[in-house]
Structure formats: structure tokens, C-alpha cells
Amino acid sequence: EAGVTQSPTHLIKTRGQQATLRCSPISGHTSVYWYQQALGLGLQFLLWYDEGEERNRGNFPPRFSGRQFPNYSSELNVNALELEDSALYLCASSLDSFSYNEQFFGPGTRLTVL
Amino acid sequence: GIQVEQSPPDLILQEGANSTLRCNFSDSVNNLQWFHQNPWGQLINLFYIPSGTKQNGRLSATTVATERYSLLYISSSQTTDSGVYFCAVRTGNQFYFGTGTSLTVIP
Numbered sequence: 001e002a003g004v005t006q007s008p009t010h011l012i013k014t015r016g017q018q019a020t021l022r023c024s025p026i027s028g029h030t031s032v033y034w035y036q037q038a039l040g041l042g043l044q045f046l047l048w049y050d051e052g053e054e055r056n057r058g059n060f061p062p063r064f065s066g067r068q069f070p071n072y073s074s075e076l077n078v079n080a081l082e083l084e085d086s087a088l089y090l091c092a093s094s095l096d097s098f099s100y101n102e103q104f105f106g107p108g109t110r111l112t113v114l
Numbered sequence: 115g116i117q118v119e120q121s122p123p124d125l126i127l128q129e130g131a132n133s134t135l136r137c138n139f140s141d142s143v144n145n146l147q148w149f150h151q152n153p154w155g156q157l158i159n160l161f162y163i164p165s166g167t168k169q170n171g172r173l174s175a176t177t178v179a180t181e182r183y184s185l186l187y188i189s190s191s192q193t194t195d196s197g198v199y200f201c202a203v204r205t206g207n208q209f210y211f212g213t214g215t216s217l218t219v220i221p
Contacts, residue, residue, distance in 0.1 A: 033209065037155070043200065043211035056207040088155050102147060103202075103209075105157040 002027065004106035006091050012112045013081050021076040021109045025093030031055075032074040033094070033103060034066065038087035046089075049074050050097040081113045116141045116205050120212040127191050127219050135186040135215045137201035144204045146177050148186050151198045151214075160186070160199075191219045 005024045013019050025032050034046040045058040049068035057064075063079040072093075078085055088110050092103040117140040127133055137146070148160040161168050161175040163184065168175050172191075177184040184201055196219045201212040 035209075035211075042213060043202075045209040045211075048207070048209070058208070090155075090157065092157075101145065102159065102162040104159060105149075108155045110155070 004091055004093050004104055006089075006106040006109050008109060009107070010110050010112070012114065014114050015081055015083060017081050019078045019081060019085075019111055021078075021089050021091075021111070022073065023075070023091030023093075023106060024073045025091075026104055029093035029095055029104075030072055031094045031097045031101070032068055032072065033092040034074070034076050035090045035092065036060075036087045037090060037108075038084070041087075043090070047076065048097075055097060078111070083113050086111060086113045115208060116143070116203065116210050118201065118203055118210045118212040120199075120201060120215050122215060123213065124216045125218070127217065129191060129193060129219055129221050131191050131219075132187070132189045133191060133217070135188070135199055135217075137184040137186070137212050139182050139184075139201075139203050139210075139212075141205060142182070143179065144206070146179075146184050146204075147202045148175055148184070149200045149202065150195075151200060153197065157200070188217075191217075193219045193221055195219050 031050040048055045066076040068074045088108045090108045092105045094101040145164040149157040163177045165179045172189045174187045198214045
């Protein structure tokens with residue numbers, strides 16, 4: 001069974017540009033989560049999608065947005081990139097959105113903003 | 115929000131030694147997971163353990179939800195155990211990762 005996949009592996013952008021990151025969940029999983037791991041800040045929850053709807057978001061500005069498609073894949077968009085957006089972005093999926101649900105992570109996209 | 119603290123922050127072990135990693139959380143949680151992050155950044159699932167005790171080979175974990183902590187035990191450590199260990203919790207619709215324990219196992 002294929003795990004969570006993410007693309008691209010690496011992404012280099014300049015300040016002010018937009019970045020789009022993609023995630024495909026494990027087959028059968030309907031919930032997708034996005035996390036940011038920036039140097040010195042640990043892993044922080046960004047966004048949660050389930051059944052095509054945004055269920056919750058972490059403490060990030062509105063220029064971080066995304067969507068979930070009918071096939072449950074998801075994309076994360078970061079507008080007006082800033083230098084501090086440089087980080088590893090991790091996507092996870094779970095079977096559904098119920099409280100007791102295990103998350104499985106993809107390999108991540110490393111975004112560098114110059 | 116909830117605070118999730120891990121201890122120790124850094125740990126250096128000789129191969130073959132045992133260790134205990136701790137995760138404390140400041141409020142009640144719906145679930146708790148332990149992960150191992152390898153040098154390439156991939157998070158590997160170790161345990162899904164909202165309560166109770168589980169074992170998987172040389173690793174075991176215990177969560178005492180009423181006392182708001184979880185422990186990860188690594189026995190007979192190997193160099194491949196090196197990396198950062200995270201606990202992660204869910205409370206309501208929010209998700210929090212711990213501060214991590216960086217483990218180095220020396221041959």
C-alpha cells in the first residue's frame with residue numbers, strides 16, 4: 001500500500017512569490033493535515049481538511065491557504081512568500097476526522113525562500 | 115493552547131544501552147502518537163497510544179492520560195535509533211507536537 005506522497009521534494013522561490021505544495025493521502029484516507037517545521041520553531045499545525053472542507057487551522061496568517069480535491073488530495077498555497085516561510089512542510093493523512101485517529105506522514109517538501 | 119514538553123532535550127547513549135523519553139502535556143488530550151524523525155525529515159510512526167501500554171520489538175510506550183504524561187522506552191539501543199523523537203497530541207480540533215528529544219547512539 002502506497003504511503004502519503006508529496007511533491008515537489010524541494011522548492012526554491014524568491015520573496016513575494018507564491019508557492020504551491022501538493023499531497024496525496026493514503027488510499028481510503030479522507031483527512032489531510034499540513035504542518036510546518038521551521039528551524040528553531042518545531043513542528044506546528046497549519047491546516048486540516050476533511051471531506052473537502054477546511055476543519056481547522058493553526059496560528060498562521062491568511063496567506064497560508066489550501067484546498068482538498070474530490071479525490072482527497074490536497075494542495076497548500078503560500079502567497080507573498082517571506083524569508084521566514086523557509087521550512088520543511090509535512091503532510092499527513094488519517095482514516096477520517098474522528099478524535100481517535102492515527103496520522104501518517106509524507107516525506108515533506110523543503111521550501112527555500114531567497 | 116496546550117503545552118507539550120519532552121525530556122530530555124538531548125541524549126547520547128552507547129550502543130546497547132536503554133533509555134526512557136518523557137512527554138508531558140498540560141491538558142487532557144484525545145490521542146497521542148510517538149514518532150521518530152530520520153535525518154531526511156521523514157516522520158516514522160512508532161506508537162498510537164492515547165492510553166495504556168504497547169510494545170513493538172525493542173520499543174515500548176506507556177501513556178497515563180489522567181496524569182498527563184507518556185513514556186517511550188528504547189531497549190538495547192542501536193545506531194539506527196539515532197534521530198529526533200517527537201510526541202504529538204490532539205485536543206479537540208487542534209494538534210500539537212512536543213519539543214522533541216534528539217538521540218545519538220554511539221557505536
